[in-house]
Amino acid sequence: MEFPFQLNNIICQKKNHNDSEMVGFCIDENCQEKNKFVCLDCLFEIHQKHKLVKIKDLKDIIENRYKNYKKKTVEEKELMEIYKKNEEFQLNKLKKFKNEINKVLEVKIINFMNDLKKIYTNLSKNITNENKYLNIKEFENFFKSNAAPTTSSELTKLSEICTNLYKEGYIKEEILEKKNDKNEKKETDKGESIIPLNIDENENKIELNSPLENFNKKLDELIKEQLELMTKYIEENILVISNNCFSIPYKFEWCSKSYTGDGFLYELTNNNRIGTKILEDRIMTILRAKEEIKNNSIYNIKFKIGLKTEGDFDIGIGTEKEANTCWLRNSESLCISNSGIRSLGIIMDNVTKLKDNDILDIEINTNEKGKYFKAILNNKLICMLDFEFDKAFIMAAMRNTGNYIEVLESKVSDFFI
Ligand SMILES: [Zn+2]
Ligand SMILES: [Zn+2]
Numbered sequence: 001m002e003f004p005f006q007l008n009n010i011i012c013q014k015k016n017h018n019d020s021e022m023v024g025f026c027i028d029e030n031c032q033e034k035n036k037f038v039c040l041d042c043l044f045e046i047h048q049k050h051k052l053v054k055i056k057d058l059k060d061i062i063e064n065r066y067k068n069y070k071k072k073t074v075e076e077k078e079l080m081e082i083y084k085k086n087e088e089f090q091l092n093k094l095k096k097f098k099n100e101i102n103k104v105l106e107v108k109i110i111n112f113m114n115d116l117k118k119i120y121t122n123l124s125k126n127i128t129n130e131n132k133y134l135n136i137k138e139f140e141n142f143f144k145s146n147a148a149p150t151t152s153s154e155l156t157k158l159s160e161i162c163t164n165l166y167k168e169g170y171i172k173e174e175i176l177e178k179k180n181d182k183n184e185k186k187e188t189d190k191g192e193s194i195i196p197l198n199i200d201e202n203e204n205k206i207e208l209n210s211p212l213e214n215f216n217k218k219l220d221e222l223i224k225e226q227l228e229l230m231t232k233y234i235e236e237n238i239l240v241i242s243n244n245c246f247s248i249p250y251k252f253e254w255c256s257k258s259y260t261g262d263g264f265l266y267e268l269t270n271n272n273r274i275g276t277k278i279l280e281d282r283i284m285t286i287l288r289a290k291e292e293i294k295n296n297s298i299y300n301i302k303f304k305i306g307l308k309t310e311g312d313f314d315i316g317i318g319t320e321k322e323a324n325t326c327w328l329r330n331s332e333s334l335c336i337s338n339s340g341i342r343s344l345g346i347i348m349d350n351v352t353k354l355k356d357n358d359i360l361d362i363e364i365n366t367n368e369k370g371k372y373f374k375a376i377l378n379n380k381l382i383c384m385l386d387f388e389f390d391k392a393f394i395m396a397a398m399r400n401t402g403n404y405i406e407v408l409e410s411k412v413s414d415f416f417i
Contacts, residue, residue: 003066007059012039024052135164247413252301252394254407255290259323275396276306276404284312286323287405289394293317294412295366301394302409305358311400313338313354317364317373317392327397332389334373335397336360336382341375343385352382359408364394 010022020039027036028050037055038047139161149155253272258264265279266287275287293299307313314328316335322328328335330345340350354360354377361376374384396405 003059003063005062005066007055007062010037010055012037012042014039014042017041022055024054025058026050026052028052135161135168139165247298247300247411250299250410250412252407252410253290255288257288259286259288259326270406273407274404275406277398277401279401281401282311282399284327284397284399286326287396287398288323291393293364293366293392293394295390296368296414297364297366298413299362299364299366299394300409300411300413301362301364301407303360303362304406304408305354305356305360306404306406307338307354307356307358308402308404309400310338311403312397313399313403314342314395314397315354315360315405316342316362316395317387318395319389319392323393323395328395332392333395334385334387336362336375336377341383341385343387348383348385352377362394 008021012020012022017039018041020041022037022039024038024043024047025036026033026038026047028047031047031050033046038052043052142158142161146154149158251271254266254268254275255272256264256266256268260280260283262280262283262285265277265283265285266275267278268275272290277285277287303315305313305315312327314335314337316328316333316337318328318330318333318335322330322333329337329342332344334343335341336352336354338354341348341352359378363372363374363376365372365374370386371388372384372386375382398405
């Protein structure tokens with residue numbers, strides 16, 4: 001890449017400096033001169049004993065910086081394009097996913113609607129049963145074509161129709177009568193019996209309720225129930241993994257490094273995820289994570305606290321320097337403990353204390369824009385502390401043997417959302 005700027009051939013503007021070429025540049029902190037370019041005359045007159053660099057060296061530095069800037073600008077632009085493309089690509093995937101879900105639902109609902117249509121078709125069929133009013137229709141038609149029966153054959157015909165109608169009417173009446181009997185009987189029963197006949201009452205209720213009313217009620221209930229079921233399922237199961245999608249599983253392990261002269265005093269089990277203090281009861285010692293916390297990452301770790309016997313118990317983050325003091329209650333550490341929450345050795349909260357079987361979720365955010373340490377104890381946020389120290393480790397410190405700390409879950413993400 002060409003460096004398009006000229007730093008040589010700059011001419012000194014000072015009187016009596018004879019248009020001399022600038023040969024140096026003053027970088028002296030005590031220099032009072034506003035013009036830092038230096039010709040040979042300037043050098044002897046103004047910048048004696050000043051710290052100078054050659055114009056060529058200044059040019060090299062600026063040129064290098066310029067090259068980096070151009071290169072980075074191109075890289076950043078390319079990266080922005082990749083981000084944009086990928087974002088679109090992923091958003092489209094989600095749109096397709098949404099459409100797929102809609103399709104499945106639509107098929108289900110259309111099937112349901114078709115079933116409903118079938119029910120109504122059958123209901124309609126029952127109403128338009130042709131044979132049901134055959135006799136009365138015939139009766140109606142007879143009088144449409146004849147004002148009154150005038151011949152004996154007409155009279156015979158009308159007689160037949162009337163006989164059939166009488167039979168139909170009689171059957172209906174009989175049913176009605178039987179029903180009335182039943183009602184009367186019920187009333188007598190009621191009078192005699194102390195226990196009301198609930199079965200009959202229920203029967204009446206069903207008869208009184210229009211079948212459509214029931215049907216509507218059932219459909220409303222079904223829709224309400226299905227909607228609740230689906231919402232609950234979706235909320236609990238669908239896309240709840242979205243957070244995990246941006247993070248990677250992180251295999252957290254305790255490390256068997258020792259900070260005491262007495263050696264390593266812990267036993268590590270379950271792939272180095274449980275650290276149990278087994279030696280030197282009553283001496284506070286550090287249990288350190290295998291890996292240092294990386295910058296620009298978010299760590300989420302779930303711990304189970306094993307505080308079987310009373311005694312100091314710290315869990316948090318600290319530097320190696322802090323580890324040598326063998327607990328997390330000094331200048332380069334943060335901790336949740338059995339006696340409160342501490343930041344840089346200062347007690348922030350002396351009410352919140354760790355107990356046996358507590359579940360502690362910690363989040364460590366090392367975004368360069370602002371690092372923080374967040375702790376959630378038994379699903380309740382207990383602190384969010386800013387910190388500035390680098391090269392930190394996740395650490396625990398325990399005094400008594402038999403106490404332990406277990407890592408239940410761990411993940412790390414380098415996305416900031
Ligand atoms: Zn000069
Ligand atoms: Zn100077």
